[in-house]
Amino acid sequence: MQTDESDERLMARFQGGDASAFEALLHRHRGPVYNFLVRTTRDRGRAEDLLQETWLKVVTAAPRWEKRARFTTWLYTIARNLSVDEARRAALRGAERLEAPADPAGERRPLLETVASDDPLPDRSAESAMLRPRLQAALASLPEEQREVFVLREYAGLPFQEIAAVTGVPENTVKSRMRYALDGLRRRLEEMGVTAEAAEVAAP
Amino acid sequence: MNHQDAREKLLDLAYGELSRREAAEVEAHLAGCPECRAERDRIAATRAAMRRLEPEVPPAAGERILLAAARQAADRQRERSGVLVPRWVWRVSFTTVLVAVVGAVTLQIVGMRERTVREELRGAPERAAPTAEAPAAQAPALPGPVPARPEEAKLAKSAERPAAPARKEAPPAAAPEAPQAMAKRDGEKARPAPAAAPAVAEQAPPAERSLAQARAKVADQAVGAAPPAPAAAGAAPSADVTAGESPARPAAKGEAKLGSAESAAPGTGSPAGPVASLAAPEPGPSRAAAPVAKEPRLTARDWKGSPEIEAVRGIVRAVDRKVRAGKLQMSARPFQACGPLEDAERRIYAGSGGRAAKFVRQAGGAEAALTFEEYYDDAGRLRYVFIHGGAVNGALLEHRIWLDPEGNRLWEEQKLRRGSYPFPAAWPERDLWLAAPGAEVLGCGNGAGIR
Numbered sequence: 340m341q342t343d344e345s346d347e348r349l350m351a352r353f354q355g356g357d358a359s360a361f362e363a364l365l366h367r368h369r370g371p372v373y374n375f376l377v378r379t380t381r382d383r384g385r386a387e388d389l390l391q392e393t394w395l396k397v398v399t400a401a402p403r404w405e406k407r408a409r410f411t412t413w414l415y416t417i418a419r420n421l422s423v424d425e426a427r428r429a430a431l432r433g434a435e436r437l438e439a440p441a442d443p444a445g446e447r448r449p450l451l452e453t454v455a456s457d458d459p460l461p462d463r464s465a466e467s468a469m470l471r472p473r474l475q476a477a478l479a480s481l482p483e484e485q486r487e488v489f490v491l492r493e494y495a496g497l498p499f500q501e502i503a504a505v506t507g508v509p510e511n512t513v514k515s516r517m518r519y520a521l522d523g524l525r526r527r528l529e530e531m532g533v534t535a536e537a538a539e540v541a542a543p
Numbered sequence: 544m545n546h547q548d549a550r551e552k553l554l555d556l557a558y559g560e561l562s563r564r565e566a567a568e569v570e571a572h573l574a575g576c577p578e579c580r581a582e583r584d585r586i587a588a589t590r591a592a593m594r595r596l597e598p599e600v601p602p603a604a605g606e607r608i609l610l611a612a613a614r615q616a617a618d619r620q621r622e623r624s625g626v627l628v629p630r631w632v633w634r635v636s637f638t639t640v641l642v643a644v645v646g647a648v649t650l651q652i653v654g655m656r657e658r659t660v661r662e663e664l665r666g667a668p669e670r671a672a673p674t675a676e677a678p679a680a681q682a683p684a685l686p687g688p689v690p691a692r693p694e695e696a697k698l699a700k701s702a703e704r705p706a707a708p709a710r711k712e713a714p715p716a717a718a719p720e721a722p723q724a725m726a727k728r729d730g731e732k733a734r735p736a737p738a739a740a741p742a743v744a745e746q747a748p749p750a751e752r753s754l755a756q757a758r759a760k761v762a763d764q765a766v767g768a769a770p771p772a773p774a775a776a777g778a779a780p781s782a783d784v785t786a787g788e789s790p791a792r793p794a795a796k797g798e799a800k801l802g803s804a805e806s807a808a809p810g811t812g813s814p815a816g817p818v819a820s821l822a823a824p825e826p827g828p829s830r831a832a833a834p835v836a837k838e839p840r841l842t843a844r845d846w847k848g849s850p851e852i853e854a855v856r857g858i859v860r861a862v863d864r865k866v867r868a869g870k871l872q873m874s875a876r877p878f879q880a881c882g883p884l885e886d887a888e889r890r891i892y893a894g895s896g897g898r899a900a901k902f903v904r905q906a907g908g909a910e911a912a913l914t915f916e917e918y919y920d921d922a923g924r925l926r927y928v929f930i931h932g933g934a935v936n937g938a939l940l941e942h943r944i945w946l947d948p949e950g951n952r953l954w955e956e957q958k959l960r961r962g963s964y965p966f967p968a969a970w971p972e973r974d975l976w977l978a979a980p981g982a983e984v985l986g987c988g989n990g991a992g993i994r
């Protein structure tokens with residue numbers, strides 16, 4: 340299954356009717372795309388739905404993919420567009436709800452709290468169990484456009500130039516957002532008492 | 544390289560985006576510049592800390608559907624000998640591909656939240672068996688033979704006639720037919736369900752039932768493309784018939800698909816006989832809500848101007864006028880915590896006595912989102928339903944149902960634009976709220992999504 344073939348070659352093979360090429364692409368990028376969606380939507384359920392939509396779109400839109408385009412640029416653009424559309428719809432629903440009576444259950448919690456108290460996946464150690472919510476909170480505290488750039492660069496591994504294509508802003512803007520993101524994260528981590536050393540200690 | 548240039552390249556250096564030569568230049572500057580070194584170290588430390596955030600692992604469940612979808616698409620592609628056909632997967636209406644892929648996707652997405660895929664696939668046919676109820680409901684017995692006129696068969700007018708067999712437990716004999724409709728999902732043949740299966744839908748505890756409902760929707764979609772075959776025993780095609788490929792589409796009228804030529808023809812099965820035979824037998828313990836059977840009165844030619852339809856239109860117009868004028872008390876509630884195929888939001892425009900004059904619900908899974916707008920008369924009876932929405936494949940749906948005061952469907956009409964999607968042509972009654980709901984449906988967990 341492991342292959343060194345480029346994404347673009349795999350995609351071309353899939354266009355030609357080779358489903359195993361798609362499988363290789365899926366194995367390579369499904370996790371990173373999911374992480375991108377979880378970090379940007381901050382909602383695993385929505386991220387799961389969006390993940391499926393994204394890849395179904397890859398399947399259905401494959402014939403229209405052009406060989407010149409980088410696959411990851413295309414892939415993350417699809418994921419991002421779906422995510423943005425979804426957020427817009429959610430915002431729209433939220434706006435409509437303003438006229439509704441107050442939520443009787445009072446279950447709308449501030450986002451940060453939601454993220455911080457989000458049930459963590461099984462952790463490898465107690466230290467990392469304590470560290471994780473703080474890292475999540477730090478990431479969640481970033482403005483959306485900074486978080487998006489940081490996640491795409493740090494976790495998805497997209498070069499700045501590609502992030503510029505995905506987000507539709509100049510590369511210089513991407514880099515300055517990245518600088519702000521790193522500064523913001525550093526400050527937040529300091530406030531929460533997380534230092535690089537503490538993070539290292541928590542490493543398994 | 545001067546200080547400013549080097550400083551701006553620290554980010555690129557950290558992420559390995561510099562050429563070897565550039566990297567060497569920046570490194571050279573760093574050697575003599577404590578300020579830049581400090582900045583480099585800050586970046587490294589922050590990254591190191593953030594790298595400790597373990598990656599989220601996507602649920603395995605979704606992967607299998609995607610692979611199935613890709614295989615189907617790839618097969619198609621090869622069949623077409625390399626010619627690129629835009630939007631091929633979705634354009635093929637009601638074929639194996641669509642039904643299999645979409646059906647599988649829906650099922651799996653439900654499953655993703657519930658159990659593992661494996662369990663889902665193993666369990667689905669049996670658990671979906673209650674949907675034998677659905678075909679029974681939607682393809683009610685014809686008093687006579689199946690009409691030969693295409694326009695008759697094309698339009699689903701099911702509930703004009705005995706919806707009575709609908710809500711009662713489907714005859715066990717019909718059970719094995721339901722899984723059949725799902726047979727082609729994920730390329731697997733379905734196994735016949737145990738004969739007792741249909742009872743499950745009625746007896747299961749509420750939570751079970753809502754799940755069954757969610758699945759039932761899936762089954763409906765599959766059923767839409769395959770003979771619903773409530774006709775049961777013997778007459779129906781054997782188990783190797785797969786959804787969408789069925790050559791013999793018994794013209795079970797209620798489920799007749801729009802624009803489907805076969806559905807008008809007396810199929811090679813034996814549609815007329817068994818279907819008709821349902822009319823008389825199995826009266827069964829019909830539920831109180833089951834409307835009395837009525838002779839079909841309206842036809843494709845005269846339904847539009849008919850007094851019954853006009854009466855319904857009058858009610859709808861009056862309600863909408865009040866809504867616009869703000870004369871109805873609106874209350875809404877989002878349902879973010881509820882399951883994927885349950886309502887996402889419900890909104891009531893309350894009329895007399897706090898009951899809904901208009902009830903709007905948004906529902907959907909990952910592949911289709913629908914809004915149900917239901918209108919009630921002053922006595923709180925459902926008179927008009929407007930279902931609209933779309934599927935991710937771009938297909939748009941408009942579905943309208945007119946009902947008389949007794950709850951019988953006067954007319955039902957479906958319009959699909961921009962592609963196909965196996966929405967049920969005759970909308971299952973369990974998706975509708977026959978009696979005007981009150982504020983109680985605005986709570987989650989206590990009956991929400993379950994009826």
